[in-house]
Amino acid sequence: MPRVLTGNRLETGDVLWWNGSDWSPRLSDAVAIGDEGEALLARLIAAERINDPALIDVTGAPGAFIPTTTRERVRASGPSVRADLARGSLSVEAI
């Protein structure tokens, strides 16, 4: 199962995904993380600019990854009860 890297920006708390070279606010930019995941995670933790970085399981293909847990789908979607605050990375229906 593919994994992607996610976390929250220190300054703003914004939800982000790793796009291979930087952080993106869009899940669609996320890249699958291979064996380098643990080392990348350790490096990012040491940099102390992203809070709660974590590798999460996803299904689907790049550009259309869907997290496997409801929690991560909500993070990608935004609150399911506030359509006006939708993050746009995932539809509420996909939660």
Added chain:
Amino acid sequence: MYRYDEYDQAIVDARVAEFKDQVSRRLRNEITEDQFKPLRLMNGLYLQLHAYMLRVAIPYGTLSGTQMRMLAHIARKYDRDYGHFTTRQNIQYNWIKLEQFADLLDDLSKVEMHAFQTSGNCIRNISSDQFAGAAADEIADPRPYAELLRQWSTLHPEFSFLPRKFKIAVIASDTDRAAIQLHDIGLQLRRDATGALGFRVYVGGGMGRTPVIGKVVRDFIPVGQYLSYCEAILRVYNRYGRRDNIYKARIKILVTELGIEEFARQVEAEWAGLAPLGLDAPPAEYERIIAQFGEPDYDRNAPDTLDLSDPDFALWVKQNVAAHKQPGYAIATISLKPRGGIPGDASSAQMDLIADLAERYAHDEIRVTHSQNLVLAHVRKADLYALWTALADADLATPNLDLVSDIIACPGMDYCTLANARSIPIAQKIAAKFEALDTQRDIGELKIKVSGCINGCGHHHAGHIGILGVDKKGEEAYQLLLGGSGAEDTSLAKILGPGFDENGIVDAVDKLIGFYRSARSAPDERFLDTYRRLGPAPFKEAVYG
């Protein structure tokens, strides 16, 4: 209302300056997140699913119009134009940015507010009766005593690192609107045979993972000594509370393991040493604080009659307006549970309006209830119609207090990192199912409470119908509990049977209510009383049969 003196303000200013420096150091990477996290939590700042969440303390749920207007300003300037009133009578903001936090704290402190001790293993915001100072059945206003507890517990050096969080509630009537028996300490103001004021002291109550009803540790402690008595309780807990296991660290576990008699013996022994030390406030300090909660300048000639010719207004009065101790006045509850709304949420425009209305019609006081509604406690009956009209224009006059759509719901997995399931959509679906007011009124008092995890911020164990979100192999699922109450007839809801998915739990509630309506002994027998009379079996049959 209580106003800060120079000491109160100096404490807040110093703490704000300290935390601003800590934030600045974190942003410059001079301290790690591991070092910063306990500091931000002590100042009410969490990292939730989507952003930082800030919980602002509202002592005993009482606000002035100026303070409410500042809360609106913070929602507008630093958040996304709304706030969420909580079951601890606080307010939470869900989209806070750390880089703006220093300015936010400055703004809050300008109106004598802050966010510290809204998280962490310390004494949390003191809660109280939202009808305090107005209820016809109270002995005295309980808030001066809550205020003294606030001062005593604020940055108390001995109790800043307790085994676990600690919650205290204070009331002054036999009607319990603050769930005191479900608090770590519950204080009920009463008089003894000589007419002297004192407190009945409950200890070791709580909800969450291990729900327990508090026990009376002392039937009467004179008001002049309740602070030192609370100090004795905290000392025993701080010394012997379980620090080895977070799930067994609350005082309720200590009280249960020791037994109330042994716990009381230890408290009395501790207190015997403390009481002579002069820890209690001197009489002049009591008088200073009590004076600040003096009666509003009532209109003694206010007419005690109401024109109920407008049927919609009459409906609101019947459901959301309570009797006031002063003739010519009433207590109005503002429902934050409108049709299709999110329980406890208010927009900044609504908060501004409520601030205006409080200043115009309610002696500049607003109360937050643990049921996530707001109260204007001192309204002239002659002003009720104008108040209702203004509230209705802002979708704040839903006449559903204590009815099936007046549901408590925690933020759940729509916001919270701890949650296993979403709470708000469940509340919305149930409310939609029973949308017709006639139906709601026919069902009568029914308190539904929804929590998204075992921590129980949605008070599911105190629900006539409680709903608990759980994780079932990665999917959201919901347990159904019946028979809880957070009122003076406190009881703990029990699980009825196997859980449900999102739609299943709504259907189950529908079946429960259908059965109740067919089985109640009289139209005014409450759901809870029918359940207590019949027991769980027929309700279980109605749902699972």
